[in-house]
Amino acid sequence: MVKLNILNMENFLDTVNACAGKVYMLCQNxxxxxxxxxxxxxxxxxxxxxxxxxxxxxxxxxxxxxDYMNIVSYYAGDx
Numbered sequence: 001m002v003k004l005n006i007l008n009m010e011n012f013l014d015t016v017n018a019c020a021g022k023v024y025m026l027c028q029n030x031x032x033x034x035x036x037x038x039x040x041x042x043x044x045x046x047x048x049x050x051x052x053x054x055x056x057x058x059x060x061x062x063x064x065x066x067d068y069m070n071i072v073s074y075y076a077g078d079x
Contacts, residue, residue: 001026001059001060001061002059002060002062002068002071002072002075003057003058003059003060004057004058004059004060004071004075005055005056005057005058006049006055006056006057006058007054007055009045009046009049009054009056011074012074012075013042013045015070015071015074016035016036016071017036017037018070019036019062019064019067019070019071020064020066020067021036021062021063021064021067022034022036022063022064023035023036023060023061023062023067023071024060024061024062024063025041025045025058025059025060026059026060026061032061045058
């Protein structure tokens with residue numbers, strides 16, 4: 001599980017959508033939702049991002065180790 005503070009939503013979603021496996025977002029109610037390639041969920045994330053002044057805090061669970069490293073590498077390079 002990794003907690004991220006997203007400042008560049010477009011590049012973040014590009015990275016997520018390039019993942020081979022599922023990328024789960026942990027919701028406030030404890031439920032997990034796959035966000036990889038899920039347009040409706042990603043639209044909701046965009047709305048939250050803009051409501052929070054172009055910043056989004058998100059908790060992810062990424063089962064595929066390669067996908068995990070790709071997202072962490074993106075995040076480290078984006079800071």
